[in-house]
Amino acid sequence: MRAVRMTAWQSEPEILDVPVPEPGPGQVLIKVAGAGVCHSDLHIMDLPEGLLPYELPFTLGHEATGWIERTGPGVRDWTAGEAVAVYGAWGCGRCHRCAQGIENYCEKASQVSPSGGGLGLDGGMAEYMLVPSARFLVPLGDLDPRAAAPLTDAGLTSYHAIKRSLHRLVPGSTALVIGVGGLGHMAVELLKALSPATVIAIDVAADKLDLAKRLGADHVLPGEQGVAFQVRDLTGGRGADLVLDFVGEQQTLALAAAGAATLGEVAVVGMGGGELPVGVGRLPFACSVSMLYWGSRPELMELVTLARQRRITPRVETFPLEQAAEVYRRLREGRLTGRAVLLPHG
Incomplete structure (x- = not known):
């Protein structure tokens, strides 16, 4: 064979x-x-x-x-x-x-x-x-x-990351998806199917943002300089209650930290090799960071x-x-x- x-x-x-x-x-x-x-x-x-x-x-x-x-x-x-x-x-x-x-x-x-x-x-x-x-x-x-x-895998890993944090995704909450590839596009669809959260999707490719929009994302943003400020504007300054980073590179992890809310969570799924410093002033207060694997x-x-x-x-x-x-x-x-x-x- x-x-x-x-x-x-x-x-x-x-x-x-x-x-x-x-x-x-x-x-x-x-x-x-x-x-x-x-x-x-x-x-x-x-x-x-x-x-x-x-x-x-x-x-x-x-x-x-x-x-x-x-x-x-x-x-x-x-x-x-x-x-x-x-x-x-x-x-x-x-x-x-x-x-x-x-x-x-x-x-x-x-x-x-x-x-x-x-x-x-x-x-x-x-x-x-x-x-x-x-x-x-x-x-x-x-x-x-x-x-x-x-x-x-693409579906199961996304589902696992979302399911464990559904308690955060109450009416009025926001979920941020970084990277709308094989996993990220499924995360957008799952978030809309399972939660009332507003979904923001970020990617560097226009066709992936178009797909995120078709799958129900409420806002799509190009991954460019200053995008963290746009996330803050869209959330009234709060940030996202759940940030799903499906890339895991240094730049996307920095964006995840900048876009997270107090009492929120940053779920690192991508294997891009970046590092996310944890300490006073590095993340919002009571913000959790999790490194997830499959489901x-x-x-x-x-x-x-x-x-x-x-x-x-x-x-x-x-x-x-x-x-x-x-x-x-x-x-x-x-x-x-x-x-x-x-x-x-x-």
């Missing part, structure tokens, strides 16, 4: 032929419908050798959906042809957090690295994907798995329900598997709108 493989650090992936895996006890083989292309892949590719405990080569793609092809011995209650989403944060399965489905914050994460398909282990950018346990599957019901792939299995189930209710719909651009390298180049250059999804089977 064809697979998009990371074969060397600081280089583009290659499309290679690899054997179709055979599911063992408790495992499930998925015929991949869609695999999302994530900016965090670029961060991994750009790292020098030795910083991550990943053995090369491996197949990329930590955001995957598909249909059950075959199940291994001991797997029950799953049938061939059933459409499923693959939960991507593979924890130890034994600690207290994993027992609650919060495998994104596994207590033994340092001992479980590589931590998932596409993250050191073979992922979904292939015609077939081996899922090591049926517990990582979530049924999609009537959703088209080709379009649902972004739910497993839980129960949250993925909730998100799938929202999608099945047509309350949210990921905006996707689809490409054949053979165009993976070009799609990554477009992602690096900011020439994608919404989420790019590779379709191994068309």
